[in-house]
Structure formats: structure tokens, C-alpha cells
Amino acid sequence: MSENERIINSLIKQVSKPGRYCGGEFGQIIKDKSKVKARFAFAFPDTYEIGMSNLGVRILYDCLNKENDIWCERVYAPWTDMQEKMDEYKVFLWAHESKDEVRIFDFLGFTLQYEMCYTNVLNMLRLSGIPLYAAERGEEFPLIIGGGPCAYNPEPIADFFDLFNIGEGEEMLVEIVRLYIKMKAENRYTKADFLHEAARTIPGVYVPSLYDVTYNGDGTIKSYTPIFDDIPAKVEKRIIQDMDKAEFPRRVIMPYVEVVHDRIMLEVFRGCIRGCRFCQAGIIYRPVREKTPDVLNNQAKCLFENTGYEEISLSSLSISDYSGLAELTDKLLEWTPENMVSLSLPSLRVDSFTKELMDKVATVRSSSLTFAPEAGTQRLRDVINKNVNEDDLLRAVNVAFDAGKTQVKLYFMQGLPTETEEDLKGIPALAKKVIESFYANPNRNRSRSPQVTFSVSCFIPKPFTPFQWEPQDSLETLEEKQTFIGECVNDRKIKYQHHDAKTCRIEAVLAKGDRRLSKALELACNEGFRFDAWSEFFDYDKWISVIERAGLDPSFYANRKIPYDEILPWDIIDCGVTKEFLIRENKKAHEGVVTPDCRTHCSGCGANRLGGERTCCPKTAKN
Amino acid sequence: MLSENRKELSGCHSKFERPYLESPEIFRIKFTKTGNLRYISHLDLQRTFHRVLVRAGIPMWYTKGFNPHAKLVFALPLPIGCESMCELADLKTEREITEDEIKAQLNTQLTDEMYILDVYRPDTKFADIMYAEYRIIISSPNLKPDTAEIVSKLFSSPLYMMKRTKSEEKEVNISDFIKSFEAFFKDGALEIKTVLSAGSTANLNPEYLIAALKDRTDIFGCDALNCSYNIMRTRFYDRDMFEFR
Structure with a gap:
């Protein structure tokens, strides 16, 4: 046992939920560190x-570890009690498998799933003893790289990262580490040379330090200029062409402690055919690329045998839009019942929810069904x-009530x-109406009274959506609307929940922010911000304070109607879908x-x- | 397809190829829980063990009813932080399978920190467990030649401590729960071999011994990073101090 491991063990004994930190899961990858050429800490x-529930992390962990000379390990944010112990005993953040300090790794990669995790990213750098700003890190520190949905506007955190992966990372990430190994072997590695060569030769790589940003007097962006003329002026996202051939993790890490999604996640397709105008995922993962039912059925069997999970969740953005759904569910149902495995569908569209589908999926265990109409009137749903x-x-809920x-x-x-009072009412x-249709349904369950819970979140304009130019309502308006909706509820069978406005x-500010926000995030880190996605740690007044002390106005980012011709911070990224399409929408x-x-x-979005194979696009780049 | 995949995986047959038994059979498994896995709670272990049984293709008997589940009963929860070389659990099967097959198939799905030592048909009940033996190894810069003697003396005389039970916390003499106690030096560390009451009638978590040492000796001092201890459960006994199998 290494000295570090012994010390970490003594800390694990002193904190809550030690199972979070101990590792040792079946399926984790242990390699001989003297025999690998690059060590990658995937954070x-x-x-x-939460981290163990993320399918993307599992896929990329698998992709990197398939390479014999690369060892990828996992890193998670330690809970606050552990952070206090680490600070007290001067212990640096470690990797889950080897318990070695992450600051000695070659790479430290962060998956950026939601904006409110940015303070955790910085805090994890601090806990690792790694300087926050890329410009302040010497050759002795790992390369800090980022990817995931938030990398589509990486600008608020750009100064802290050496490199971003734009798009799907399965191939790109391995290419990046391969280039690093090659340059080291050829004795021509320096951080600066590596970053330049990666930006020049690997599609999808964005190195923020290689682009100069200038601003106009009003705070809007004047220009983005590459500092070398052999790197792309706009970084085009990478996609996996054929999802049937995409790497998928056969050997799954089996957590002992209960994680958020403790089940088989079967990725059915990427992208979404719908194009809801507020939805970033519906745009950035285009074009739609499906796996075939046979491939999925075999992958599901393999995952079942390698995990022993009792539930298979068909996971994709709008699963009922999968063109092979009936065939896939039929094939799965040939073997799942005798193995005591149930199927579940995470997201259901009301227009495709049928009795036949409901009978196939695991609904025995839960008595509740979830639908997302998103808006209260047809007019706004059209908008x-x-x-x-x-x-x-009403047809969909009646299917549920019949059952x-x-x-x-x-x-x-x-x-x-465009929202009005009518839309809110x-x-x-x-x-x-859902309650009323319950009572009008002759087949309803007469032994119980109905319960409708509706949850209302606040619109957050996101990059790469048709609503990216739209202002968010002011905080006062958002809160007034929340109260107004609550006052319209007059039935005890209806429960109302709402998000914290x-x-x-703050999420809107971070989502649409530019590089100048790094100052605010640095202040936030220095002042102990962490776990801002957890309501018990989020402090709005402190956030406003750090943004203002960075010389910035939150309204500039969140509440301003942006003209179509303004240069946006994320214009440096090309997600495939054109700006012309977004303007049209x-x-x-x-x-x-x-x-x-x-x-x-x-609709000619450009993706x-x-x-891409098995897309629904009439003309792809290939033909 | 299912069985082909599984053969590739663990070299065993699909459980569906095994003939049904006339009535379900019970097997006892003895397994280790060491290293990192000492921090896994009993509840988490129970939950994840079901998945191990499925992966291993053990033809478990399922409860009949609305929400069928495999029947698996553990002997005695292991406190978080303790290692063990003697954990026991009973499982119920509904198709033909041998002890050796169960052991081999389960071990393909386990790690070197938790693996099956033995599989057999039990002729005892877990309720008959009265004592558990623990080995405690303590490293500390504060160990002195007479430490073993001081420690032995501490646990051979009445020792009152606050002890939590399900419903309340009260002061008890923990010596009443200590069946035997030995302390000696081995490889520069203090080693304790002790048998404590275990089971549903009387039970003592070995961490109480550590708490007593922290409270009443200077072994652990204040240098938390340089002191460490490790507790290993090594054996179960019945009321007559015969090893429980």
C-alpha cells in the first residue's frame, strides 16, 4: 500500500458514506503504472x-482503457466533509483506482454536464494543488481538458482549460492522448507545441489560448482571431458516423453504493428529430444517428450478463421517436421476462404513448407516469x-388511467x-383537465384518488438554440410568475413544484457567458463556492457579488435581447447546425x-x- | 445467444440448461470482504450481491409474488470499516448445481477483495452464532514495550462505556461482551486477538475496543495520520465455542 493510499484510508474512516471513496468495484480497470505511457484522470x-450514473463517462473510460498503454482512472468531487479533512491533513485530490494524486497525471479531463458544476471544477483543481489558470501552469502539471454539452460554449471557463473536445469524444480523446504519447516518444513534447499540433491536426479540438478575443466598448465581442494561421477559425464538432460500430462498454463498473441511475442504460440513438426551440440537446447532437435493433438487442444481452442489473432503460433524447422501437422491444421481451429484467423508457412523448408501448415497459413498479407538455397553451407550444x-x-393520460x-x-x-398571462393560467x-379526464374515464382505478404533480422550471436561453438571442425574464418577473401559477391551483389533487429562479x-449567465466570466469564477473558487448544483450550497447574493466584482453585469448575459448580427462567444464553435437555420427558427x-x-x-438545419449512418437527413455529406 | 455470451464470459452454461430440482436447495457460501470493500455497508452488499448471483448464472429460487426476488440470507452484518475472512450467507437454488460450480461461477464475478472461500450444504442456523473472533492490528509511533500488558489489563477489568442499542444509548460494562482477549507484538505492530459476543442476543462492535483505547490509553495520541488500525473478522463460534460452519 502506498503512503498516499494509507493516508487516504485514514481519511475515509472519518467521513460520511465511505463507500463513495473506497473504489474496488467489480469491473474497475487496474493497470501496472510502470507499463503505461499516459495516465488519464477522468473527472x-x-x-x-451522480458521476457513476453518467453513460458518457463509462463509454470514454472504456475507450481509453482499451488502449494498452493508456490508463484512465476516475475522479469525483469529494463531499464537503472529505474536503475539510483533505484541507486539514494537506491531502491532494486522488484518482479513484490507484489513489495516486491527480496532479502527477498526464491528463486531467472534466466532463461538463451542467453549468452549475463549474465551481466544482475549479475547486477540484484547487484540491489537486493545480493552479487554476492554464497560463499559470507549468510543464509539471497535467493537461486540463474538458468535454460534454457545456463545452459547446466553453468560454466562461476557457481560461482554466488547456483544451476542449467539441462533440463526441470516443475517437477524439484517444487521438489526443496518442499524439501526446507520440510527441513524448519523439522527444519533441512541450505543452505549447502539443496544444498547437492538436489544434492543427485533430478535428474537434479547441485550444482557447490560441484564439485572441477583443471586445467592443459596450462589452459585446468584436473579434475572435486565431494566433496561428494553420488552426481552424471555427472548430467543427466531431461525431461518430456509424452508431452500430461505436464503442460501447461491455465491461461495466459495478458500484456498491446506490447511484442515481443504477440500471442498464442502452443508448438507442443520438440526436433528436424534434427541434424544440428551447432545447440545446436537440440541436447539438444532430444529426440523428440510430443503432439497429439487432445490434441493440445483442448489446443489451451482453450488458445484462456483465452487470446482473434487473432493469434496462432505453436511453435517448426522445425514445419513442426511435424508428425500430417496436422491433427492439419485441426482441428484448423474448428474453427479459424469464431473466426477471424489466424495461423502462425515460422520456415519453404524449403523441407516441400507446397502450401497446405501456404494456411492454416496466410500469408495474411505479404507479406514476411523466409527460412534458412544456407550455400551457397551444399557441405557446407552437412557439x-x-x-x-x-x-x-389527454389521450395519453387516458391510456395510463385505463391501466x-x-x-x-x-x-x-x-x-x-412571447409568454402571456393566458399561457401561465x-x-x-x-x-x-387531467384530473377531470381521470374522473371521466370509465375504466379508472376506483380505489384511489388521482394525483397530478406539475413541475415548472424557468426558461434558460441556451447557446445553439433558436432562442439563444432571447432574454431571460428578470428574476422578479420569474418569481412573480411562479407565485401567480401557484395562486391558480385550487385543487388538492394537484401538486405544484417549481425550480429555484x-x-x-445564474445558469443563464454561465450558459451564455464569455471569457471575462473567468474572473468571477476565480473569485467564486477563492471564496469557497462548491456544489452549486445543490440547493443547500447555492448562494445567489454571493454569486451576484462575484460577478459584479469581476466588473460584469449579470443582466448583460441573462436578460439582454441579442441582435442576430452580434458575434456570440460560442461562434468559435461549429455544431453542424447553421446560424441561418437558428435565425429562421x-x-x-x-x-x-x-x-x-x-x-x-x-428543414435544412445543416447538420x-x-x-452519419441511419440518419433521417435526405442528403448527408457522404452521398 | 444468451448462453453463448455467458460461456464466453465465465465458461459456464446458462442456468436455463440446468434441470429443475424437485424442491429448492440451500447452500451456504463463505466469503471474504477485505481491502477497499471494508467500507461497503451491509445494505449495499446485500443489494449488489443479487447482481453478482445473476451475473454468475446461479439458478436462484425466486420468491413467488408480486415482486419476485432471489432468496439470500446473510449471517451477521459486518461493521463498516472491518475486514473479514469468514462472511457467511445462505442462498436458495431451484435448479441442479454443485457446490464447486457455485464457487467457480461466483468467483468469476468477484474480485480479490471479495471472493468465495467455500460452498457447502449447511446443517446449522445463523441464530446459533454466539461469538465472533477478531484480529486487530495497530500501528502507532506511541507503542511501548509495556503497551501489550497495559491493553490486556484494560480489557480484563470492568470497563464502562456508552453503548448504542437499537433504541437507546446506555452505559454498559463492555468486558461482559469480551469472551477472550490477547494482545502481543508482531512485526513491530500491536496485535490483538479477541472473541466478542456476536448475534442477536448480545453483540459488540469491535470498534468499541478501539474507542476504549483512544479514550483510556495514549496509543493513538493526536497524530492521526501516523496511527492506523485494522480489524479483521476471522471466525464465528457457537455457544459452546465450537467453530460455527
């Missing part, structure tokens, strides 16, 4: 329980291009562009005109030029 900037109507919802279900959960958003009114405002939103889904009609 999820939140707790073990956001949700493409579902009230009849669809004896009594609980329905509905998700909505408030603060959407429509939210509880829709909940009420203050968190939503923004205009159509204000006209209340819907856009059909990709399978019905191609087809990235290629």
Missing part, C-alpha cells in the same frame, strides 16, 4: 453517486415547436418568449409557426454535412 465534477396538442396529452394508474407528473417551463388548467438566472417562433420533425420533412 466528473460532482459526487460519486416553442413542441408539436404536441392537448388531445394528445389503473392514478399518478401523472407533468413538466412545464415558464418565462418562455393554461399550466394549472391543463393539470385540472435564482439558480436559473427564431423568426418562425415569433410568428407562431411550427417546423415539422426531421423525419417528416427536412447533414457532418455525415
Whole structure:
């Protein structure tokens, strides 16, 4: 046992939930560190329980470890009690498998799943004894790299990172580490040379320090200039062309402690055919690329045998849009019942929810079903291009009520562009109609009374959406609307929940921010911010204070209507979908005109030029 | 396809190829829980063991009813932080399988920190466990030649401590729970071999001994990083101090 391991063991004994830190899971990869050429610490900037639930981390862990000379280990954010012990005993953050300090690794990669984890990223650098700013890190420190959905606007954290992966990392990440190993072997590695060569030769690599940003007097961006003329002016995202051939982890790490998603996650396809105008995931993962039912069925069997999990969750953005759903579920049901395995679908669209589908999925265990109408009136649902109507919802809930279900959960958003009082009243009114249709259903479960829970989050304008130019409502307005909706509820069978508007405002600032926000994040880190995605740690006033002390105005980022011709911080990234398409969609939103889904009609978003197998794009780059 | 995958994985047959038994059989497994896994709680172990049984293709008997689950009963929870070389659990099978097959198949799905030592048909009940033997190894810069003697003396006389039970916390003489106690030096560390009451009637978590040493001796001092201790459960006994199998 190494000295570090012995010390960490003595800390593990002193904290809550020691199972988070101990490692030793079946399926974890242990390699001989003297025989590998690069060590990669893959960090999820939140707790073990959340990080272990992330499919992307599992995929990339597997991709890197398939390479014999690369050892990828995991890192999670230690809980606050552990952080205090680490500070007290001067122990640096360690990697989960070897318990070696991450600061001795070659790479420290962060997956950036949500903006509110940024303070955890910086705090984990601090706990590792690694300087925050890339410019302040010498050759002795690991290369700090980032990826995931938030890397599509990496600018607020750009100064802290050496390199970002834009797009799907399965191939790119290995290429990056390979280049590092090659340059080291050829004795021509320096951090600066490596970053330049990676930016020059590996598609999807964005090295923020190689781009100069200038600003206009009003704080808007004047220009982005590459400092070398052999690196791309815009970084195009990478995609996996054929999802059937994409790496998928056969050997799964089996956590002992209960994690958030403790089940098989079967990734059915990437992308989404819908194009809801507030949704970033629906744009940045385009084009849609499906796996075939046979491949998925075999992968599911393999995962079952390697995990022993009793539930398979078909996971994708809008699973009922999978063109092979009936065939896949039929194939799965040939072997899952005798193995006591149930199926679940995480997201259901009301327009595709049928009795046949419900009978196939695991609904025995839960008596509740969740749908997301997103807006309270048809007019606003057309504005956001949700493409579902009230009849669809009422038909779907009746399928559930026919089957004896009594609980329905509905998700909505408030603060959407063009929203009126009618739209807000429509939210509880829709909940009420669901209750009414329960009582009108002759097959309903008569032994229990119905319960409709509706949850309302605040609209957050996100980069690469048709609503990226839209202002968020002011905090006061968001909170007034929350209260107003609550006042419209007058039925005890209807339960109302809402998100914290203050968190939503800071999230908007971070989502659409530019490089100048790094100053605010540095202040936040120095002042002990962490776990800001956890309501018990989030402090709005402190956030406003650090943003203002960085010389910035939160309203500039969150509440400003941006003109179409303004240079956006994320214009440096090319996600495949064109700005022209997003402008078209923004205009159509204000006209209340819907856009059909990709399978019905191609709307020319531009993502087809990235290629892809089994897309629904009429013309891909390949043909 | 299922069985092909599994053969590739563990060299064993699909459980569905095994003939049904006339009535379910019970097997006892003896396994280790050491190293990192000492921090895994009993509840987490119970939950994850079911998945090990599924992966290993053990033809478990499932409870009949609305929410079928495999029948698996553990002897005695191991306190968090303790290692063990003698954990026991009973499992119920519904198809033909031998002791050796169970051991081999389970071990393909376990690690060197938790693996099966033995599989056999039990002729005892877990309720008959009365004592457990522990080995405690203590490293500290504060150990002195007479430490072993001081420690032995401490636990051979009445020793009152606050002890938590399910419902309350009260002061008890923990010496009443100590069946035997030995302390000696080995390889520069203090080693304690002790048999403590275990089971549902009387039970003492060995951490109480550590708490007593922290409270009433200077072994652990204040230098927490340079002191360490390790507790290993080594054996179970019945009321007559015969080893429990």
C-alpha cells in the first residue's frame, strides 16, 4: 500500500458514506503504472453517486482503457466533509483506482454536464494543488481538458482549460492522448507545441489560448482571431458516423453504493428529430444517428450478463421517436421476462404513448407516469415547436388511467418568449383537465384518488438554440410568475413544484457567458463556492457579488435581447447546425409557426454535412 | 445467444440448461470482504450481491409474488470499516448445481477483495452464532514495550462505556461482551486477538475496543495520520465455542 493510499484510508474512516471513496468495484480497470505511457484522470465534477450514473463517462473510460498503454482512472468531487479533512491533513485530490494524486497525471479531463458544476471544477483543481489558470501552469502539471454539452460554449471557463473536445469524444480523446504519447516518444513534447499540433491536426479540438478575443466598448465581442494561421477559425464538432460500430462498454463498473441511475442504460440513438426551440440537446447532437435493433438487442444481452442489473432503460433524447422501437422491444421481451429484467423508457412523448408501448415497459413498479407538455397553451407550444396538442396529452393520460394508474407528473417551463398571462393560467388548467379526464374515464382505478404533480422550471436561453438571442425574464418577473401559477391551483389533487429562479438566472449567465466570466469564477473558487448544483450550497447574493466584482453585469448575459448580427462567444464553435437555420427558427417562433420533425420533412438545419449512418437527413455529406 | 455470451464470459452454461430440482436447495457460501470493500455497508452488499448471483448464472429460487426476488440470507452484518475472512450467507437454488460450480461461477464475478472461500450444504442456523473472533492490528509511533500488558489489563477489568442499542444509548460494562482477549507484538505492530459476543442476543462492535483505547490509553495520541488500525473478522463460534460452519 502506498503512503498516499494509507493516508487516504485514514481519511475515509472519518467521513460520511465511505463507500463513495473506497473504489474496488467489480469491473474497475487496474493497470501496472510502470507499463503505461499516459495516465488519464477522468473527472466528473460532482459526487460519486451522480458521476457513476453518467453513460458518457463509462463509454470514454472504456475507450481509453482499451488502449494498452493508456490508463484512465476516475475522479469525483469529494463531499464537503472529505474536503475539510483533505484541507486539514494537506491531502491532494486522488484518482479513484490507484489513489495516486491527480496532479502527477498526464491528463486531467472534466466532463461538463451542467453549468452549475463549474465551481466544482475549479475547486477540484484547487484540491489537486493545480493552479487554476492554464497560463499559470507549468510543464509539471497535467493537461486540463474538458468535454460534454457545456463545452459547446466553453468560454466562461476557457481560461482554466488547456483544451476542449467539441462533440463526441470516443475517437477524439484517444487521438489526443496518442499524439501526446507520440510527441513524448519523439522527444519533441512541450505543452505549447502539443496544444498547437492538436489544434492543427485533430478535428474537434479547441485550444482557447490560441484564439485572441477583443471586445467592443459596450462589452459585446468584436473579434475572435486565431494566433496561428494553420488552426481552424471555427472548430467543427466531431461525431461518430456509424452508431452500430461505436464503442460501447461491455465491461461495466459495478458500484456498491446506490447511484442515481443504477440500471442498464442502452443508448438507442443520438440526436433528436424534434427541434424544440428551447432545447440545446436537440440541436447539438444532430444529426440523428440510430443503432439497429439487432445490434441493440445483442448489446443489451451482453450488458445484462456483465452487470446482473434487473432493469434496462432505453436511453435517448426522445425514445419513442426511435424508428425500430417496436422491433427492439419485441426482441428484448423474448428474453427479459424469464431473466426477471424489466424495461423502462425515460422520456415519453404524449403523441407516441400507446397502450401497446405501456404494456411492454416496466410500469408495474411505479404507479406514476411523466409527460412534458412544456407550455400551457397551444399557441405557446407552437412557439416553442413542441408539436404536441392537448388531445394528445389527454389521450395519453387516458391510456395510463385505463391501466389503473392514478399518478401523472407533468413538466412545464415558464418565462418562455412571447409568454402571456393566458399561457401561465393554461399550466394549472391543463393539470385540472387531467384530473377531470381521470374522473371521466370509465375504466379508472376506483380505489384511489388521482394525483397530478406539475413541475415548472424557468426558461434558460441556451447557446445553439433558436432562442439563444432571447432574454431571460428578470428574476422578479420569474418569481412573480411562479407565485401567480401557484395562486391558480385550487385543487388538492394537484401538486405544484417549481425550480429555484435564482439558480436559473445564474445558469443563464454561465450558459451564455464569455471569457471575462473567468474572473468571477476565480473569485467564486477563492471564496469557497462548491456544489452549486445543490440547493443547500447555492448562494445567489454571493454569486451576484462575484460577478459584479469581476466588473460584469449579470443582466448583460441573462436578460439582454441579442441582435442576430452580434458575434456570440460560442461562434468559435461549429455544431453542424447553421446560424441561418437558428435565425429562421427564431423568426418562425415569433410568428407562431411550427417546423415539422426531421423525419417528416427536412428543414435544412445543416447538420447533414457532418455525415452519419441511419440518419433521417435526405442528403448527408457522404452521398 | 444468451448462453453463448455467458460461456464466453465465465465458461459456464446458462442456468436455463440446468434441470429443475424437485424442491429448492440451500447452500451456504463463505466469503471474504477485505481491502477497499471494508467500507461497503451491509445494505449495499446485500443489494449488489443479487447482481453478482445473476451475473454468475446461479439458478436462484425466486420468491413467488408480486415482486419476485432471489432468496439470500446473510449471517451477521459486518461493521463498516472491518475486514473479514469468514462472511457467511445462505442462498436458495431451484435448479441442479454443485457446490464447486457455485464457487467457480461466483468467483468469476468477484474480485480479490471479495471472493468465495467455500460452498457447502449447511446443517446449522445463523441464530446459533454466539461469538465472533477478531484480529486487530495497530500501528502507532506511541507503542511501548509495556503497551501489550497495559491493553490486556484494560480489557480484563470492568470497563464502562456508552453503548448504542437499537433504541437507546446506555452505559454498559463492555468486558461482559469480551469472551477472550490477547494482545502481543508482531512485526513491530500491536496485535490483538479477541472473541466478542456476536448475534442477536448480545453483540459488540469491535470498534468499541478501539474507542476504549483512544479514550483510556495514549496509543493513538493526536497524530492521526501516523496511527492506523485494522480489524479483521476471522471466525464465528457457537455457544459452546465450537467453530460455527
